Amino acid sequence: MAHDPDWTYTPGSDKPKDRIRFLAGDTNTARKLLLDAEIATALSLGGDNVFRGAAYACDAIAGKFARDSTFTVQGTNAERRDAFDHYKKLAKELRQKAAGVGSLFAVNDPDQKVGFDGDSSLIHPSIRRGMHDFQRGFRNWWRSAF
Numbered sequence: 001m002a003h004d005p006d007w008t009y010t011p012g013s014d015k016p017k018d019r020i021r022f023l024a025g026d027t028n029t030a031r032k033l034l035l036d037a038e039i040a041t042a043l044s045l046g047g048d049n050v051f052r053g054a055a056y057a058c059d060a061i062a063g064k065f066a067r068d069s070t071f072t073v074q075g076t077n078a079e080r081r082d083a084f085d086h087y088k089k090l091a092k093e094l095r096q097k098a099a100g101v102g103s104l105f106a107v108n109d110p111d112q113k114v115g116f117d118g119d120s121s122l123i124h125p126s127i128r129r130g131m132h133d134f135q136r137g138f139r140n141w142w143r144s145a146f
Contacts, residue, residue: 007032008046016050023054023060023094024087033061051098055091062087 009021009029017039026033034042034057043058044054065083 002056006035006037008036016048016053020057022052023051024057024090026057026061033064045067049098051094055094055098056089058091058094062091 007029008017009027010018011022011027013019017036020043021027021034024034026039039053039057042056043050043053045056046054053096062084065087067079101109
């Protein structure tokens with residue numbers, strides 16, 4: 001197979017282009033989805049954030065699948081819509097990672113939670129479990145006071 005200078009990928013590389021390809025799943029040399037220039041555009045649109053850039057790359061890939069139609073191979077329908085849905089869902093997940101949503105609301109690892117509580121550089125939520133436990137008692141007091 002001839003080398004394609006418009007599509008390159010180096011596994012384990014620290015280059016943003018390679019990380020975006022890895023996150024978007026565009027690592028198969030037999031099935032190239034985006035050119036290097038398209039990856040560079042996605043990174044630029046994402047403000048040089050790799051996760052946002054990967055989300056834009058997934059949007060572009062989904063757009064390519066949206067143009068294609070359903071086809072039949074040996075009596076089995078292959079839906080391009082499935083690939084479109086996959087890449088749109090992946091784009092949404094990558095945008096959440098770029099925003100840091102997953103790390104604030106889905107802490108299942110007790111060690112990670114201890115790290116979150118002990119890190120003063122993070123903004124901690126002002127809502128705590130049980131903060132409204134005495135709400136009924138307050139309402140009763142308020143009614144009896146007036």
